[in-house]
Amino acid sequence: MGFDLDTVRVSALPDGAFYISDFVTEDEEDWLAQKVTSAPLPRWTQLSHRRLQTWPSALTKNNTLLACPLPAWLESTIGPRFKDLGIFNDAPHQAPNHVLINEYQPGQGIMPHEDGAAYYPLVATVSLSAPIVFDIYEKYGPEQGQGQESTGGAAAQTARRPKPKYRILQERRSLLITRGEIYTDFLHGIAEVTKDEELGPDSICNWDLLREKEAYRDGWYERKTRISLTYRDVLHVTKVGNAMKFLGGR
Numbered sequence: 565m566g567f568d569l570d571t572v573r574v575s576a577l578p579d580g581a582f583y584i585s586d587f588v589t590e591d592e593e594d595w596l597a598q599k600v601t602s603a604p605l606p607r608w609t610q611l612s613h614r615r616l617q618t619w620p621s622a623l624t625k626n627n628t629l630l631a632c633p634l635p636a637w638l639e640s641t642i643g644p645r646f647k648d649l650g651i652f653n654d655a656p657h658q659a660p661n662h663v664l665i666n667e668y669q670p671g672q673g674i675m676p677h678e679d680g681a682a683y684y685p686l687v688a689t690v691s692l693s694a695p696i697v698f699d700i701y702e703k704y705g706p707e708q709g710q711g712q713e714s715t716g717g718a719a720a721q722t723a724r725r726p727k728p729k730y731r732i733l734q735e736r737r738s739l740l741i742t743r744g745e746i747y748t749d750f751l752h753g754i755a756e757v758t759k760d761e762e763l764g765p766d767s768i769c770n771w772d773l774l775r776e777k778e779a780y781r782d783g784w785y786e787r788k789t790r791i792s793l794t795y796r797d798v799l800h801v802t803k804v805g806n807a808m809k810f811l812g813g814r
């Protein structure tokens with residue numbers, strides 16, 4: 565029988581968020597983080613407030629993926645676990661075909677944004693190396709965020725940061741799944757701070773699902789370098805041959 569996602573639902577949130585605190589082991593975490601950090605420098609895109617790897621490649625201008633399998637190291641440990649969870653069963657390719665990897669140094673983050681229409685509306689995020697607080701904002705509220713930051717780009721975001729409506733603490737080795745209303749009706753972001761503060765059962769939506777509540781007993785922690793692997797299913801995929809035809813080749 566499959567895993568019952570209901571047991572890891574973030575019930576303080578609108579529909580569509582699930583949190584598994586120990587999704588990868590410590591050894592797997594070390595191995596994955598080593599794979600990420602040892603990628604050749606050109607693999608990284610340096611953005612103003614984080615750096616990014618895009619696997620297997622960036623989408624074309626019309627949000628299409630050139631067909632290519634994910635590298636084995638992103639697939640071998642994690643792919644079978646997604647299958648057990650069944651989270652991509654209803655997605656067009658029944659599995660993720662695209663992974664954006666973000667690395668945040670202390671003081672770095674990502675402005676409130678939505679992930680947009682290129683993807684099946686589900687993101688599965690594996691966190692490595694350090695915890696971080698993930699903020700969720702109302703899209704249409706008075707405290708409205710700044711709309712869309714294309715996930716691959718360095719959108720200039722200058723407006724003041726609004727107050728998050730909900731906060732999720734992502735521990736190292738955890739999996740956060742966002743889909744449904746949380747994906748489509750809200751914005752998300754990560755504050756550019758060197759400390760995450762005001763942590764507790766009233767402010768952190770997934771407090772009951774945390775693995776190491778004691779670590780946050782004082783209500784704060786210092787940020788350390790944190791890596792996220794964000795798995796998605798790109799809706800439109802084309803074979804390279806077709807893309808060549810489109811470009812005028814034969």
Ligand SMILES: O=C(O)CCC(=O)C(=O)O
Binds near residue numbers: 664698715753792794
């Ligand atoms: O690092 C994260 O957990 C979130 C990253 C994100 O929102 C994105 O890559 O679209």
Ligand SMILES: [Fe+2]
Binds near residue numbers: 677678679715752
């Ligand atoms: Fe995002």
